[in-house]
Amino acid sequence: MSTVTDMTIEEEAPAVSAAGAPARLAARTRNLRKVYGSTVAVDHVDLDVPVGAVLGMLGPNGSGKTTTIRMLLGLVLPTAGSVELLGHKMPDGAGWALPEVGALVEGPGFHPFLSGRENLLRVAAAEPRLASKDIPRAVGQALERVGLTAAANRRYRGYSLGMKQRLGLASALLVPRKFVVLDEPTNGLDPAGTREVRAVIADLHKAGTTVLVSSHLLAEVEATCTHVAVLHKGSVVAQGELTELLEAGDSGLLVSTPDVTVAVNALRDNRIPAREAPDGVHVDLAATTAPEVVATLVRAGVAVHEARRQRTGLEEVFARLTEAADKGNGLSDVDTFEEKS
Amino acid sequence: MTLALDAPIVTEQRTKAPVVRLLRSELRFMIRRPRTLVAFGVLAVAPIIAAVAMSLATTAVNNGQISTDRQLASIASIVAGNGMILPVFVLMLSMVMLLPMLSSMWSADALAGETQTGALRGLLLAPVSRVRVLAVKAFGVAVVTTLAVVTLTVFGILAGLTILGGDGLLTMSGTTLPMGESLGRVALMAALVTIQVWAVAAVALAVSAATEHPLVVMASTLGGIIIFTILNNIPALDWLHPWLLTDGWDSLADVIRDPMPTDGITDGLLRAVCYIVIGYSLALARMSTKDG
Numbered sequence: 001m002s003t004v005t006d007m008t009i010e011e012e013a014p015a016v017s018a019a020g021a022p023a024r025l026a027a028r029t030r031n032l033r034k035v036y037g038s039t040v041a042v043d044h045v046d047l048d049v050p051v052g053a054v055l056g057m058l059g060p061n062g063s064g065k066t067t068t069i070r071m072l073l074g075l076v077l078p079t080a081g082s083v084e085l086l087g088h089k090m091p092d093g094a095g096w097a098l099p100e101v102g103a104l105v106e107g108p109g110f111h112p113f114l115s116g117r118e119n120l121l122r123v124a125a126a127e128p129r130l131a132s133k134d135i136p137r138a139v140g141q142a143l144e145r146v147g148l149t150a151a152a153n154r155r156y157r158g159y160s161l162g163m164k165q166r167l168g169l170a171s172a173l174l175v176p177r178k179f180v181v182l183d184e185p186t187n188g189l190d191p192a193g194t195r196e197v198r199a200v201i202a203d204l205h206k207a208g209t210t211v212l213v214s215s216h217l218l219a220e221v222e223a224t225c226t227h228v229a230v231l232h233k234g235s236v237v238a239q240g241e242l243t244e245l246l247e248a249g250d251s252g253l254l255v256s257t258p259d260v261t262v263a264v265n266a267l268r269d270n271r272i273p274a275r276e277a278p279d280g281v282h283v284d285l286a287a288t289t290a291p292e293v294v295a296t297l298v299r300a301g302v303a304v305h306e307a308r309r310q311r312t313g314l315e316e317v318f319a320r321l322t323e324a325a326d327k328g329n330g331l332s333d334v335d336t337f338e339e340k341s
Numbered sequence: 342m343t344l345a346l347d348a349p350i351v352t353e354q355r356t357k358a359p360v361v362r363l364l365r366s367e368l369r370f371m372i373r374r375p376r377t378l379v380a381f382g383v384l385a386v387a388p389i390i391a392a393v394a395m396s397l398a399t400t401a402v403n404n405g406q407i408s409t410d411r412q413l414a415s416i417a418s419i420v421a422g423n424g425m426i427l428p429v430f431v432l433m434l435s436m437v438m439l440l441p442m443l444s445s446m447w448s449a450d451a452l453a454g455e456t457q458t459g460a461l462r463g464l465l466l467a468p469v470s471r472v473r474v475l476a477v478k479a480f481g482v483a484v485v486t487t488l489a490v491v492t493l494t495v496f497g498i499l500a501g502l503t504i505l506g507g508d509g510l511l512t513m514s515g516t517t518l519p520m521g522e523s524l525g526r527v528a529l530m531a532a533l534v535t536i537q538v539w540a541v542a543a544v545a546l547a548v549s550a551a552t553e554h555p556l557v558v559m560a561s562t563l564g565g566i567i568i569f570t571i572l573n574n575i576p577a578l579d580w581l582h583p584w585l586l587t588d589g590w591d592s593l594a595d596v597i598r599d600p601m602p603t604d605g606i607t608d609g610l611l612r613a614v615c616y617i618v619i620g621y622s623l624a625l626a627r628m629s630t631k632d633g
Contacts, residue, residue: 075465075633095356098468105466109459113375122460125366126467128358171463 025084026051026179026210027072032081034067041067042234045081049179049212049227054205056221056242057214058318059231065214066106068231069183072212073103086179099128102177104185108168112157116148116167119156123171130175142170147196161188169200179210186220198224222314232322245317253290255297256280256306266300267293280306358467360477367481371447377485380443384489387439388431388497392504395427424505425523428497429597432534435493436590440534441541441566442559444486448545449558451478452628456553465633475628479546479621486538494531498524512599530596533606537593540586540613541566543620550627583608586616 025048032045042064049055057065070076072083074091083090088097110119120139124130130138143152146166151159159167165188172180182201186194201224204211215221221228222242229239238245256279257263263281267274272293273284283293290307297304371377452475455461464474501507510523518526545562552558569587572578582588589609595602 070633073466074468075462077630077632094468095470098466099356101466103466105462106459109462111370111458111460114370114373122366122370123463123467125362126358126464126469128355128467129353130358131353132359132362 024051025049026053026086027212028084029068029072030082032068032071032083033079034064034071034076035079040234042071045231045234045236047072047229047236048239049210051210052205052208053227054201054211054213054225055227055229056225057212057229057231058216058218058221058314059214060216060322063231064234065216065231066183067234069103069105069181069212069214073098073101073105073181075105095128099175100178101181102172102175102179103181103183104165104168104172105181105183107184107187108164108171110156110164110167113155115153115155116159116163116170117143117152119167120171120174124174127175138174142174145173145200146170162190162193165189166193166196169197173200177204177209179212180204181212183214184216185213186215186217194220218314218318228314230318230321232326237321237324238317242314246314252285252309253283253293254280254308255283255293255304257297257302257304259302262300263297263302266297266302269300270296272296357473358469360473363469363473363477364480367477368484371450371481371485374450376446376450380446380489381492383439384443384492385496387435388427388493388500389504391431391434391497392424392427392500395430396505422505422507423511424501424503424507425498425510425520425527426597427501427505428494428527429530429594431493431497432490432530433593436534436537436593438563440486440489440493440538442563443489444482444538444542445545445559445562446555447482447485448542448549448562449555451482451546452549452624453552453558454549454555456631456633457555462633471628471631472625475546475550475621475624479543479624482542482546483539486542487535490531490535490538494527498527510597512597513594514599516599518599526596526601530593533593533596533610536610536613536617537586537590540616540620543617543624544586545620547620547623547627550624550631583612586612589613 027047027049029045029047032042032047033040034042045064045068047057047068057068059065067076071078072085072090074083074085074094074097077091085093085097086100088094090097110116111122114122117139120142121135124135124139127138140149143149146169148163148166148170151163156164156167165185169182169185172182182197185197185201189197201211201213205226213221213224225242227240228242228245230237254277255263260276260281264274264276267281267283272288273286274281276282285293290309294304294307452461455464455478461474465471469477509520510518510526512518541562544565545558548561549555549558566587569585573582573585573587589605589612592605592609595605
């Protein structure tokens with residue numbers, strides 16, 4: 001996994017802008033609250049999106065992901081709280097911030113009687129950053145990027161759900177962006193389409209673009225993101241780097257070997273806690289390191305087929321967090337996964 | 342999919358897209374819309390049907406089977422061999438239902454329809470400021486409604502002159518105006534009708550900004566016009582009549598009187614302007630807090 005390199009990138013970030021902490025955040029919300037009638041959609045959301053991160057906003061349907069994103073982009077006025085986007089206060093700074101932001105929110109919104117290309121031309125006409133003469137080329141490139149060139153002149157009406165989603169992605173990527181917001185981008189996509197969206201996100205990340213992806217699919221976030229914010233019932237129950245969040249759970253080494261008993265005895269002789277597991281030996285890494293464990297086993301003549309780090313899945317972390325939130329101590333969990341500063 | 346971009350897109354350092362580009366894009370979009378094309382088809386055919394119907398109905402009027410509507414009957418009675426009256430007649434008739442319906446349809450699509458499809462969100466995210474979105478939409482509706490009245494008028498003149506014949510305008514006062522002045526009167530009528538239609542469109546746009554259901558816009562606008570017409574026909578409520586937009590529509594027929602009385606026309610015009618101002622103010626107020 002490439003998480004190791006990601007971590008070093010993120011750890012460098014604070015040093016770059018040590019003078020002013022807000023400068024390294026692409027987006028920041030403070031005490032954000034939105035009430036529709038008597039329904040509290042979002043409450044006390046303090047979201048930090050570090051520059052250059054791919055932040056996965058994770059939560060079940062109705063947890064406030066889309067509402068938060070809509071307030072972030074100035075589409076909805078917050079009932080209370082503040083939003084900063086690329087250093088501009090929203091929604092007043094929309095004119096400065098949004099040209100740098102590409103967004104796909106609440107599914108694609110296009111006209112059924114226009115072709116994909118015509119729909120994009122219409123969106124492109126409204127893009128402040130596009131020079132008029134560059135519009136056709138920008139639209140062509142965006143269509144190519146999402147693999148819609150062949151269907152570009154067909155009516156949007158006839159598009160499959162996946163093609164509609166791709167067109168939405170193309171409109172978010174019409175202009176080179178600093179920040180891209182994708183609300184459930186893989187909705188309706190087949191596995192190939194999902195992989196392509198991941199590739200686009202990886203490309204954006206490589207180019208230094210900050211990405212905010214919301215999803216209710218844990219695997220999706222685990223595969224694409226460097227950072228995670230977990231929303232539950234309108235509040236952020238945890239946020240931070242993905243690796244940190246995952247490693248906060250129990251960690252150990254799982255060794256596959258045919259000589260289970262020999263292995264456990266050898267490790268215990270060396271004061272390394274170990275126990276039999278269904279598919280090998282589970283070693284606690286609290287007091288030792290993985291290479292040391294392997295060396296010990298090899299010295300004892302144990303055949304090691306495979307040794308892999310056993311990490312808590314995001315699913316487990318998520319279940320734990322939301323359960324904790326349901327019991328009423330959700331807010332205390334925020335601190336558990338704060339970034340080390 | 343992961344294809345590298347051939348050449349970087351040149352980006353301008355500005356916070357707003359050029360307004361002419363926005364207006365052109367909006368107009369092209371509105372005019373290309375299938376329902377708009379159908380509407381213009383109807384607007385072109387309606388005067389032709391009216392001309393044919395009138396040349397047939399003239400006999401009935403002469404036989405004393407006069408329609409109960411005073412205004413329409415008086416116009417129909419002078420139609421024979423008086424082709425230039427047709428555009429005036431068609432505009433009067435269309436003002437009752439066709440033009441308000443079309444203008445409310447375009448207003449409904451402009452904001453409520455765009456909210457429903459999610460396309461409005463695309464504009465707001467570009468970003469186009471809310472005030473600009475409303476201005477662009479109002480411009481689009483105004484231009485298309487003007488084109489609608491022009492279509493009706495031009496086809497009315499052509500159908501009138503070819504089917505009913507005549508080389509001048511026989512006024513309701515009994516005089517005949519020469520061709521040049523006749524065209525002038527018809528153009529004046531078209532302009533007055535356009536402004537009345539703009540008033541309807543402005544109110545419809547205010548409703549359109551407040552809902553995401555285009556049908557609500559059409560229903561409330563047309564319902565409002567029907568209620569106004571009913572109220573306007575209750576003499577006991579004559580104190581209310583000056584406040585009703587539809588009150589000015591009857592006096593549009595003054596255009597084909599000679600000499601032309603201007604009091605009713607001026608009142609109607611001022612009333613329409615008031616409705617336009619109020620309609621757009623309400624639309625702006627709603628638009629600035631609307632959820633995108």
